[in-house]
Amino acid sequence: MIRQYELVEKVKKYNPNADVALLNRAYVFSMRAHGNQTRASGEPYLTHPLEVADLLTELHLDEETIATALLHDTIEDTLATYEEIEQICGKDVADMVEGVTKLSKIEFDDKNEHQAENYRKLFLAMSSDIRVLLVKLADRLHNMRTIEFKKKEESKRRIARETMDIYIPLAHRIGLYKFKTELEDICFKTLYPEEYSKIVERTEFVMSQENLIGKVIAHLQQELQKRDIHADVTGRSKTPYSIWRKMINKNLTFDQLTDIVAYRIIVDDLGKCYEVLGMIHSLYNALPGRFKDYISNPKPNGYQSLHTSVIGPFGNKEEIQIRTEHMHEIAESGVAAHWLYKQKHSADKKELTTGNQYAWLRNIIDGLQDADSADEVLENTKMELFRDEVFVFTPNGDLISLPRGASGLDFAFGIHSEVGYKCKAIKVNSKFVPLRTELKNGNVVEIVTNNGVKPTKGWLSMVITTKAKNAINRYIKEQESEVEINDGKSMLEKALKEKEVKLTDKLIRPIAEKYKWDEVNEVYKALSQARLSTKAVMEFLFPEDIKQITEEETIEQLEAELSNRKAQTGTSKIGIDGIIDGLVVNIAKCCNPIPGERITGIITTGKGIAIHSRMCKNLSQYENDPERWLDVSWSNQRDDERVYRTKLRLLLINNKGVLSELTNTVFNADVNIVDFNVETQSVDYYGVNCEVELKDIEHFGYLMSKLRSLHSVAKIERIQG
Ligand code: MN
Numbered sequence: 001m002i003r004q005y006e007l008v009e010k011v012k013k014y015n016p017n018a019d020v021a022l023l024n025r026a027y028v029f030s031m032r033a034h035g036n037q038t039r040a041s042g043e044p045y046l047t048h049p050l051e052v053a054d055l056l057t058e059l060h061l062d063e064e065t066i067a068t069a070l071l072h073d074t075i076e077d078t079l080a081t082y083e084e085i086e087q088i089c090g091k092d093v094a095d096m097v098e099g100v101t102k103l104s105k106i107e108f109d110d111k112n113e114h115q116a117e118n119y120r121k122l123f124l125a126m127s128s129d130i131r132v133l134l135v136k137l138a139d140r141l142h143n144m145r146t147i148e149f150k151k152k153e154e155s156k157r158r159i160a161r162e163t164m165d166i167y168i169p170l171a172h173r174i175g176l177y178k179f180k181t182e183l184e185d186i187c188f189k190t191l192y193p194e195e196y197s198k199i200v201e202r203t204e205f206v207m208s209q210e211n212l213i214g215k216v217i218a219h220l221q222q223e224l225q226k227r228d229i230h231a232d233v234t235g236r237s238k239t240p241y242s243i244w245r246k247m248i249n250k251n252l253t254f255d256q257l258t259d260i261v262a263y264r265i266i267v268d269d270l271g272k273c274y275e276v277l278g279m280i281h282s283l284y285n286a287l288p289g290r291f292k293d294y295i296s297n298p299k300p301n302g303y304q305s306l307h308t309s310v311i312g313p314f315g316n317k318e319e320i321q322i323r324t325e326h327m328h329e330i331a332e333s334g335v336a337a338h339w340l341y342k343q344k345h346s347a348d349k350k351e352l353t354t355g356n357q358y359a360w361l362r363n364i365i366d367g368l369q370d371a372d373s374a375d376e377v378l379e380n381t382k383m384e385l386f387r388d389e390v391f392v393f394t395p396n397g398d399l400i401s402l403p404r405g406a407s408g409l410d411f412a413f414g415i416h417s418e419v420g421y422k423c424k425a426i427k428v429n430s431k432f433v434p435l436r437t438e439l440k441n442g443n444v445v446e447i448v449t450n451n452g453v454k455p456t457k458g459w460l461s462m463v464i465t466t467k468a469k470n471a472i473n474r475y476i477k478e479q480e481s482e483v484e485i486n487d488g489k490s491m492l493e494k495a496l497k498e499k500e501v502k503l504t505d506k507l508i509r510p511i512a513e514k515y516k517w518d519e520v521n522e523v524y525k526a527l528s529q530a531r532l533s534t535k536a537v538m539e540f541l542f543p544e545d546i547k548q549i550t551e552e553e554t555i556e557q558l559e560a561e562l563s564n565r566k567a568q569t570g571t572s573k574i575g576i577d578g579i580i581d582g583l584v585v586n587i588a589k590c591c592n593p594i595p596g597e598r599i600t601g602i603i604t605t606g607k608g609i610a611i612h613s614r615m616c617k618n619l620s621q622y623e624n625d626p627e628r629w630l631d632v633s634w635s636n637q638r639d640d641e642r643v644y645r646t647k648l649r650l651l652l653i654n655n656k657g658v659l660s661e662l663t664n665t666v667f668n669a670d671v672n673i674v675d676f677n678v679e680t681q682s683v684d685y686y687g688v689n690c691e692v693e694l695k696d697i698e699h700f701g702y703l704m705s706k707l708r709s710l711h712s713v714a715k716i717e718r719i720q721g
Contacts, residue, residue: 001047002054010057010185011066018063025088026067033071033078040149048142049073055138058178059333065131068096072135075101076576097432098133100139106442108162109397116165118399121449123170124390126441134172140167143178144186159192166240175302178332184241192244202254206261212314213261219313220263221288227279232266238319262319263275267327270295278497280320283308287317295327302330380639392443402439405464409435412447422449436462451651481525488524495534499542511540530665530706535657575638578612578631584608589618591720592646596697601630613720643693645674646700651715652686658712659686666692669703685714 004027011018030049037045040211053069066343067089074080075097086094089196103126108119123133144163150156164187171180189196207213213235224231238260246252265276273295280286290309298304305323312318323331390404392411402410408428413420425448426433439445456473463469501507505520514531524530539545574585579601586608593599593613602622610628614621622628652658666673672693680687694700707713 001043002050005601006055006553007050007057007066011063011603012056014057014060015062020063022063022067022093023070026070026093029080029085030070030074033074035078037077038116038624040151042144042149043075045077048146050136051142051145053181055141056134059134059176061131061134062171064090064093064096065135068100068131068497069135069138072100072139076104081200085549087534091553096129096132096135099126099129100135102442103128103132103136104139107397108166116169118391118401119166120169120173121389121401122399122441125171130174133174134176137167137171137176137179141183144183147186147190156190160187163187164191164305175299175330176333177303178718181239181241184240188241188244195244196240198254199243203240203243203260204235216261216263216312216318218315220265222274223283227275228270229276229279230268231272231276233263234266235261238262249392260456262321264328265320265322266325267322268324270324273306273324276322277308278417278717280308280322284312286310289318296322303327305331324381327331327339358453364569372458383561390439391441392439392445395444395446403465404437407436407461407462407464408439408447410463410465410468411439411445413463413471415447417451417467417471419447420468421455422451422453422477424448424450424453435459459709481521485524487522488527491534492524492537495538501541507541508537511537513573515542529709530668531709533657533661533664535660535664564666571609574611575635575642577633579609580630586610587644588616590618592644594644594646594694594700595634595698596700599632599634603628603630615702616720640695643672643695645691645693647689647691647719649679649689649717649719650686650688650713652688653674654682654684654686655712659688659710661710662688662707665706666690666703669706670694671699671703689719 004024007027008018008020011023012020031046034045039045039048049070049072052072053066056065056069071085071089073081074085075082082094082098084668085097103123106119106122106126108116123136130666140163143159147156147159150159163183168183168187171177171183203357217233217235220233221231224233243260246277247254260689267273267276279376280677287309290307292571294303294305294307304327305321307319307321308317309317318553346606358595388402390406391399391401393399394415400411400414402414406414408426409420409423412423423435425447426435426437427448428443428446455472457476459472460469463472489503492508496503498510508520508523512523514516515522515526517523517526523532527534527537574587575595576585576599579585585601586604587593588602588610591613593611593616598614599611600614600619600666601611609632611632650662652662663673663676672718673690674693675689675691678686679689692703694703704716707716
């Protein structure tokens, strides 16, 4: 077991200015906190944090990370608190210890294997500081090294599976090959003990034959010296796991396993890599399809090397890797080594002591997600980790990924639209929260449903996912069409009452057929939406009643109706904020703004205020009189019954009954007509000007959509300015 003073010495070796006092404080605190606890191996618990810290010194990490390693189990396994650690080792260390604790609490169930990628993302997303992830990986490596002390076979296997599914891919992702390779072998040994020992046996047998490796190394060194190339040549057996994977992928038997040794040639610079490659290919026959140039095309995690396989000097297949010292460091320790390299070669040491030296490291991890090359990785410095995603759990432990900003209600619709429709309440981490609550990484979300719940339009403002929005819109549309069907029915019932005929679907079906509509309900909807008039239906049902009325008569009727309605219009408050008391407020006739449109007040010469639309062309004439401009807005406390006037110009196709169809539509949209005149009339068209009263811009939009749906309306525009 490593001792504290040895650990400190190791840190001082690569970082002479390290804060030794911090390391000692962390050590003493951890020792006291863990007290008499022991490991499954029977050793004092403290050996574990010390070994984890030691693993991190191999990556040459800073003293804060080493201190975090010493303390990493204190919050979870002892009475120690965040505040105590903050007091003794500072906020950064306390935050990191807390970060490691949070990661430890994520439980991965191997029945969720298909969700492994989401879990890995969750790990990355929750590693607020990349050093937290490095500590967690070292923690897992030491736990795997000592897994044989676990008593239950079942839990050994579970931990090994979890390591395979989550930790190894993470180590791979950040290029931490040293950890990755060792973890793979321990997992392999734990999960497939028989295969493991067979491979180890076979490897040892091949290796012991005639000192083959030594002979190949000596031969290669000789050839390199002839060419005056300075290089370091090593050879070693591949790991049992990588041999096993190859056997499975290539369907090989043990006897067919030949290239289980890999040689590595480390040279001084990049140019030499290709020189050595040329030498090898000229001396030996290369195996086709086995050459890979990861120098020109680095792996996304920054790995660079040349790989080739040849029939070697003694007739065996040999795999050879060629790389520089720097590439080797990255290959072994990934991004951490890259940082170390930078530190060694950085002219500006200040950059490394500002506490931000990990910012770039983190950026590399961010970039790994979707960059294709190492260059791209290094350039992607502004990305945030999974800024678009948030990961939450169902009460059963299933992990669900949602877009960032998603609410509890989004979650409900994410499970199933039926769950969304019935969503009555939401619990996050066992506490009730509003439906609109934004979810955070790691939240456990529970939906309480009730059959009596009815989604409303207001729900649209509580969700951000398309899935939820579409589902809510669909529901509202269905509800609306139900309302429309009932509307249409009652319109017809009223008309039929005079005839003493009862409304039945059978009676109406011929009309649906006439328009080629599949359902009778379409007739009711068309009536409600004023695409079809009651009159037209009645004329169809009772053709004998059709009276020949002229358009003049229609207009007369209309005028009578108008004067009727005019009398009913009230004189409630105009509903505008920001006006000056004592001045008379008028809505400008030129532009006729209606609530919902942006407006401006202009003080008129006659001691009044004219309310114009901000878009009104007439405003330009007041540009030189800024003192006459008033900042006004529509009041929220407007009288609901208050209506506002606006003018329309329409071009109508001269069909029979077109004017009554038009006016019916307007009235059905709950809009009053206050003025109406036929401006032009030809054989084909009517030009009609009309002034209407309505509530606000939405009401206006509604009217426009109804009018536009009429076949006889050729053109329609609002008259403004
Ligand atoms: Mn631990």
